[in-house]
Amino acid sequence: MSNGKTIGGIIMIVLGSILTMLGLLFAAFFFFSGYVVSDEELIGEEIQEKMDLFKRNALETTGEITEIDYDEGTTTIGFRSDIDNVYYEKKIYTVLGKYSLGDPIEVYYNIDDPSDIMIQEIYDLAVDTVGRSFFVIGTVAACVGLVGVILLIVGIVLVIKGKKNNQRNDIPAGNYQNNQF
Numbered sequence: 001m002s003n004g005k006t007i008g009g010i011i012m013i014v015l016g017s018i019l020t021m022l023g024l025l026f027a028a029f030f031f032f033s034g035y036v037v038s039d040e041e042l043i044g045e046e047i048q049e050k051m052d053l054f055k056r057n058a059l060e061t062t063g064e065i066t067e068i069d070y071d072e073g074t075t076t077i078g079f080r081s082d083i084d085n086v087y088y089e090k091k092i093y094t095v096l097g098k099y100s101l102g103d104p105i106e107v108y109y110n111i112d113d114p115s116d117i118m119i120q121e122i123y124d125l126a127v128d129t130v131g132r133s134f135f136v137i138g139t140v141a142a143c144v145g146l147v148g149v150i151l152l153i154v155g156i157v158l159v160i161k162g163k164k165n166n167q168r169n170d171i172p173a174g175n176y177q178n179n180q181f
Contacts, residue, residue: 003162003166004162005158005159005161005162005165006158006159006162006163006166008155008158009154009155009156009157009158009159009160009161009162010155010159011155012151012152012154012155012158013151013152013155013156013159014155015148015151015155016148016149016150016151016152016153016154016155017148017152018148019144019145019147019148019151020145020148020149020152021145021148022141022144022145022148023141023142023143023144023145023146023147023148024141024142024145025141026137026138026141026144027138027139027141027142027145028138029138029141030134030135030137030138030141031134031135031138031142033134033138034131034132034133034134034135034137034138035131047123051118051120051123054108054110054118055108055118057110057111057112058108058109058110058111058118059081059082059083059108059109059111060106060107060108061079061080061081061082061107061109062079062104062105062106062107063077063078063079063104063105063106063107064077064078064079064102064103064104064105065077065099065100065101065102065103065105066078066089066101067089067091067101068099068100068101069091073093073094074091074092074093074094075091075092075093075094075099076089076090076091076092077089077090077092077105077107077117077119079107079109079117081109081114083111083114084114086114088109088114088115088117090115090117092117092119092122094122094125098125105119105121105122106119106120106121107119108120
């Protein structure tokens with residue numbers, strides 16, 4: 001029986017070590033990535049500069065959600081240009097479920113090419129969603145690492161118990177009076 005505990009303990013130590021290392025590695029990676037993606041000072045500043053540059057040569061108007069395609073993950077936004085009074089529709093990838101048909105949305109469109117648009121709200125929502133997703137994946141990885149630590153501890157305990165049982169079973173015959181159990 002003690003050999004079974006020892007072998008089981010060794011297997012748990014190996015699995016626990018692997019899960020702990022992988023869990024900690026992935027947790028660190030995804031927590032750091034989530035921080036970088038979500039941190040406006042690290043990544044948002046550069047992107048915000050690009051948006052500000054776009055807005056300098058753009059006009060703002062209120063558009064509306066005209067179509068939502070759940071299969072493609074796209075939303076179509078319709079708006080009327082103040083420059084040429086033409087109605088434009090632009091299909092963009094968005095976080096689905098945030099908008100409903102007919103919802104108003106703030107649209108910035110390029111003065112020189114009104115079909116070139118930017119939607120600040122969708123960008124902000126996408127960055128927030130991606131950042132949170134990284135944190136969730138990091139949390140799951142940390143939980144896997146915790147399971148690895150638990151397996152590691154249980155494995156060590158089983159190996160120690162197995163060795164103690166082996167030592168008890170290795171007592172030479174005839175010396176029972178002098179040995180204390």
